[in-house]
Amino acid sequence: MKTLYLVDASIYIFRAYFSIPESMTGADGKPVNAVYGFADFLHQLATLAKGRHYVVAFDESLTTSFRNDLYPPYKANRELPPPELAAQLKACQELAGILGFRTYASERYEADDLIGTVARQMRTKDFRMAYVTGDKDLAQLLKPGDIWWNFARGEKLNPSTTREKLGVRPDQVVDLLALMGDAVDNIPGVPGIGQKTATVLLTHLKSLEKIYSDLDRVAQLPLRGARRAQLQLEQHRDQAYLSQSLARISENAPIRCTEASSKKQPVRPRKLEAFCSRHRFSERMHQRLLST
Numbered sequence: 001m002k003t004l005y006l007v008d009a010s011i012y013i014f015r016a017y018f019s020i021p022e023s024m025t026g027a028d029g030k031p032v033n034a035v036y037g038f039a040d041f042l043h044q045l046a047t048l049a050k051g052r053h054y055v056v057a058f059d060e061s062l063t064t065s066f067r068n069d070l071y072p073p074y075k076a077n078r079e080l081p082p083p084e085l086a087a088q089l090k091a092c093q094e095l096a097g098i099l100g101f102r103t104y105a106s107e108r109y110e111a112d113d114l115i116g117t118v119a120r121q122m123r124t125k126d127f128r129m130a131y132v133t134g135d136k137d138l139a140q141l142l143k144p145g146d147i148w149w150n151f152a153r154g155e156k157l158n159p160s161t162t163r164e165k166l167g168v169r170p171d172q173v174v175d176l177l178a179l180m181g182d183a184v185d186n187i188p189g190v191p192g193i194g195q196k197t198a199t200v201l202l203t204h205l206k207s208l209e210k211i212y213s214d215l216d217r218v219a220q221l222p223l224r225g226a227r228r229a230q231l232q233l234e235q236h237r238d239q240a241y242l243s244q245s246l247a248r249i250s251e252n253a254p255i256r257c258t259e260a261s262s263k264k265q266p267v268r269p270r271k272l273e274a275f276c277s278r279h280r281f282s283e284r285m286h287q288r289l290l291s292t
Helices: 009-019 033-049 066-070 083-098 111-123 136-141 159-166 170-180 195-205 208-213 215-220 226-235 237-247 269-278 283-290
Strands: 002-008 053-059 102-106 127-132 147-150 155-157
Touching: 002 009, 002 033, 002 111, 009 033, 009 053, 009 083, 033 083, 033 283, 053 083, 053 111, 066 237, 083 102, 083 269, 102 111, 111 127, 111 136, 127 136, 136 147, 136 159, 136 170, 155 159, 159 170, 170 195, 170 208, 170 237, 195 208, 195 215, 208 215, 208 237, 215 226, 226 237, 269 283
Parallel strands: 002 053, 002 127, 053 102, 127 147
Antiparallel strands: 147 155
């Protein structure tokens, strides 16, 4: 099968920003550390993966996704990117395009949703997916033949090893998050239900729907505090299903991807030269990017 590399850009941009000094500046004197690190990441990825098809998805906003309509506090606990980083995000997207990668961004759909949508569309065209990310939420998209790849740490998961790592199958990841919540994204979950309890519930009852269709059985499970867990589930049913909606990656973003559009294009030399000059990249980095 052909492999499509689906890149969750924000994780690698943020990583670059916080690991490279802000003293690295462009011609205008403003920091370019995140852009430089992201450029290096894209070069390393293309060199190591040796793939022909890539999609790079960007988060456009932390406050305007469709999930905020469902639950206004969604991600409200997160601080907005510092101005020095926010100013570099568009440059990262521009660079990815110059290097020949297909890019997507949306104010209503997060990068995860853009990735999920592209994966659904391309799976029918005999592609397997390689999700390049550090976010384990994307493990919910894994199908046979796919991999989840934390490029920065060299960690890979497939549908089988997901259970070893997370305690549940890929198709149960959404319900795991619905039960235990997600403090990073401010998904509430069910109070008092942690990862261990959620894993036991899903091991025995398989899904959130089956848990609620056989709620009396929860108190009989080999679980410390099983009776209390049942009461919490009863009292917070609506919150559990809301959390499930928030955690589920959409596969219906209004974008279209084809085999031709996902194919990596040649680097655009003149645009790259101008970009590198504007951001004061070294000649060595310029030459590396030319070979991406």
